[in-house]
Amino acid sequence: MSLAPNTAPNTRRLAWQGLVREVQNGLLTPMLLALLVAVSAVTAVGFFVDRVDGAMRAQAAQFLAADARVEAPDPLDIALETARELDLTTSQQVTFPTVVLAGEQTLLVGLKAVDDAYPLRGELQIREDGGPRTVTHGPPPGEAWVAPRARLSLGLELGDTLQVGQSELPVTAVIEREPDVGNVFSQAAPRLMIHRDDLAATELVTDTSRVEHALLLSSDANDRTARLDRLAEQLPAEYELERPENSQPAFETAFDRAARFLGLASVVAVLLAGAALVIAARHYNRIQQDTAALMRALGASSQQIGAIYRWRLLMLALAAAVPGIAIGAVTQLLLADLMTAVLDVDLPPPGLMPVALGLAVALVALFGFALPSLIQLKHTPPLRVLNQRATAPSPAASLLFAAGLIAIALLVWFQARDAALALYVLGGLAVSLGTFLIVAWLLVSALRRWPARGVARFGLARMARARWVSATQIAALALGVTAVLLLSVVRADLIEAWERQIPTNAPNVFAINIQPDEVDEMRGFLDRQGIDDAGFYPMIRGRLEASNGNAIDPDNYEGRAHRLATREFNLSTSDELAADNRVLAGTFPAEGFSVEEGIAETLGWSLGDRLTFRVDGRAISSEITSIRSVDWDSMRPNFFVIANPGLMENVAAQYITSFHLPEGSEDRQVELLRAFPTVTLFDVSRILDEVRTLIARASQAVEYVFAFTVMAGLVVLLAAFGASERQRIHDAAVLRVMGASRRMVLSALWIEFLVLGLLVGLLAAFAAMGVGSLLSAQVFDLPWRLNPWLLAWGIGAGLLLAALITPLLGWRMTRVAPAKALRS
Incomplete structure (x- = not known):
């Protein structure tokens, strides 16, 4: 066989x-x-x-109301054209702070003008005469939607007229939730949302206006990630494609x-x-x-x-x-x-x-x-x-x-x-x-x-x-x-x-623009209300001018580094290390500057580098003497750069703090604003809810x-x-x-x-x-x-x-x- x-x-x-x-x-x-x-x-x-x-x-995409987002101070025509060539769905919006009038009352609001496509992901929850409703669009032309805090501050009722620049718009809904709650400080003022078609009539946007243009992007195609990657590669160096997973430190x-x-x-x-x-x-x-x-x-x-x-x-x-x-x-x-x-x-x-x-x-x-x-x-x-x-x-x-x-x-x-x-x-x-x-x-x-x-x-x-x-x-x-x-x-x-x-009592309200002579008075106000603050910290505006003696050239940076190199920094001073900070290298209290590890990596800084900031018209220089890790999830005031108090003597500073307010405490926010009219509140409870x-x-x-x-x-x-x-x-x-x-x-x-x-x-x-x-x-x-x-x-x-x-x-x-x- x-x-x-x-x-x-x-x-x-x-x-x-x-x-x-x-x-x-x-x-x-x-x-x-x-x-x-x-x-x-x-x-x-x-x-x-x-x-x-x-x-x-x-779920994360709802945080941006899109699969990705590009922001810039100028119109994003190039990014829009490239996105359309890649068959990406787009939505354009413009945001900026402005003052509105309701009768004799005035209020600083964060105006957001959206188009018909907004939001690309997620939905809005609004309250109208008929009660609460969930919608997948923004306000139609000729109407204005406001946040609850704006309605309380201005004493508005649905149907009342709001003076927005040179135009008048009826308030037809209260925004109880919007998907793109955004960055911690994007909600510095209560939201006012209008249609982009109404923006020109307000005459608020001029060549000298400080506005933020945003392009929202999405796609239902199987190669969505690949398309967004190609878009990121084709964008100019100063633009950064923001995605949901990196839009917020706690979220990331x-x-x-x-x-x-x-x-x-x-x-x-x-x-x-x-x-x-x-x-x-x-x-x-x-x-x-x-x-x-x-x-x-x-x-x-x-x-x-x-x-x-x-x-x-x-x-x-x-x-x-x-x-x-x-x-x-x-x-x-x-x-x-x-x-x-x-x-x-x-x-x-x-x-x-x-x-x-x-x-x-x-x-x-x-x-x-x-x-x-x-x-x-x-x-x-x-x-x-x-x-x-x-x-x-x-x-x-x-x-x-x-x-x-x-x-x-x-x-x-x-x-x-x-x-x-x-x-x-x-x-x-x-x-x-x-x-x-x-x-x-x-x-x-x-x-x-x-x-x-x-x-x-x-x-x-x-x-x-x-x-x-x-x-x-x-x-x-x-x-x-x-x-x-x-x-x-x-x-x-x-x-x-x-x-x-993020514990249940994590701070959900930030307060900034607190004047030095208001710190003790505001601390007492919060104590009487039974509110524990996270401490009061000085906040000083400064622009990065030089690194190791070399003038900062924004063209040498890309993406996030480019934005950081062209904007003002929020600096602070302290002799004590915050509980949610940890020294990774060097010593604290800093003899010069103490910098957060993430920004140090982004901008290529290391221990011993000499930084120069322009503060109040004068140059302040010193070496980096420590690098810190920061727990951004704590929702307490934290800073990329902390200076030795001796470096910032005789420098004008405002103070910042954060605290927790239980749900349904909008009236307490209004009371605080009336007691301290120069203070600006950031309500980040929506961000915490999303996270x-x-x-x-x-x-x-x-x-x-x-x-x-x-x-x-x-x-x-x-x-x-x-x-x-x-x-x-x-x-x-x-x-x-x-x-x-x-x-x-x-x-x-x-x-x-x-x-x-x-x-x-x-x-x-x-x-x-x-x-x-x-x-x-x-x-x-x-x-x-x-x-x-x-x-x-x-x-x-x-x-x-x-x-x-x-x-x-x-x-x-x-x-x-x-x-x-x-x-x-």
Whole structure:
């Protein structure tokens, strides 16, 4: 008997026949099941993460009322033309402060003139005669909408006429919420919103007016991000494309951390898939050595055997990938429906990238971990049919295995969407895996000399008999549990940090333009009202004039750096470091200037550089003597540049403070303004509400992704244990033939898995402690700390794993009659 000729059709037919036969008789079932669940888990998490990321971006887009925004003091004709060439939807608006009249009352307002397309994202909540209403447009021509504070200050009723420049407009609605709440200081005065068509009649905009032009941009196309990137590249250097995730420091922090966690969840799903497939593929390759030897004995060439197994792997990958992707898609639909019901948010449809990732995981995992042994199989000598010790290891196998690991690393890198996250996770888990293998081998070797008796002896004997097999199994399981525990510790730290980020009593009102002789009086006013202020700080206007003796040339800067180099700075002085500031380099109190790390990086400043500011018509120069980090989420007064008080002697200064007012306290704001008419209030409660909404949704997304990844991990690990099922059934049959009872076999299995679970849990706990602390500090910018509870969680996870697997595996081991098990 000989095999068919070595032709491509015959090779594919033999590969397919072998695949069907081995699936039917169960040889490939563990590997197929592990791969199926792995692809399902990775695809489902990928789909869900893709949709959650899209939902968070949609939520963030409401913060700008668009997908992106460009601002400038001059009309944005060039940007508008470029945006239209890229088929981007646009909306134009103009904002500036102005004084309006209502009868005898006057008020400084922040006027915003919008067009018919506003807002591109989000919606407005207004109150009219008929009550509250949600709309997706601004005021029509000939009408004015005002903020509640403006209505209270001017004593307006709906229908009253407002004098805006040279025109009169009736007030037809009160703005209770507008989507683009913007920068902290963009709401210095209460909002007045009109249509752009009414702007010319007011005659308020002239060549000398200080107005801000804004171009809002959006697109529903799948390549929206790519289009916006192309627009950013084509914009003049002085323009910066502002996106939702970087429009507000607190918002940016929440968005960045959530996006990184979702990337981490996807990485964990990929690693869980790898942990299961290592075990399943190793078992399959061990069994196939006898089959390969038999094929060689029947006349098959090495090339034909290699081709058969390569085709079989490709067919197996497709057989698992197609249903796995379908299962993942259905699973994420159920998960998305649950999240939508709980959070009252519509998730956008997912992209097709998770499909490609699922297929890539199937192909890379199989060819990376199974192909090395298949290279060995094609060189298996026919003598192995008679002598089981006859093997032919190939030097190329280690190289192929390394190639598989590199491919998996690239998949993890892509899925993480963050180079630092991928490096820390891969590096930490690679070190952990190597440590697991060494420690597990030493511990299993020690079991050979353990003076166990009775049932315990049978339970530990199997682990000690095949040390490398047991060590590999322990290491792979420990890696999977480490990944789950790692996700757990980072998730807990992340949500705890979010809960502390913006407490319910965080300052939501800023007050500026406080004169020096009003500080004590205003502090007393707030005390009588039971309002705690965040402290009063001097604020001095200054323009950057030179750096290290070189005059500032705005043309040498781009984007945000250009805007900073051309505008006035808000400087302050202090001898005490604020509680939400931390010195990173140098000393504080500053002998010269203390600068915030972000602006130092943007403008290229470093410790020792000499800065010159023009303040009150005179130049003030000194060196940078410290660099600080600032917690912008605290909503307390903070400054990019703080000067030594001695540098600013005899300089005119106004003061700034912030405090918290509960919802519905507009009348208290009006009372404060009447007592201090020169003070300007910034109501940032809307900004805080938007950030809290994002954090709440991000936290829920983190919880759901974590729970789903844990469940997927358990299923994958259960599937991986099926790889040793056939050998365990044979061993149980031998014990029962020798007189062991069913109860004794099960007791030995329990002892084996309890010891294995304990070892896995301990190893995983210590690894998760180290890698989790590293990730929290270096990637998520959270406090460095070790969580001792991880030790208990790790042991509990290992024992739970044993408790879940042992009954099922024990039932499958003992349900087959010994005679039948020994014949198979």
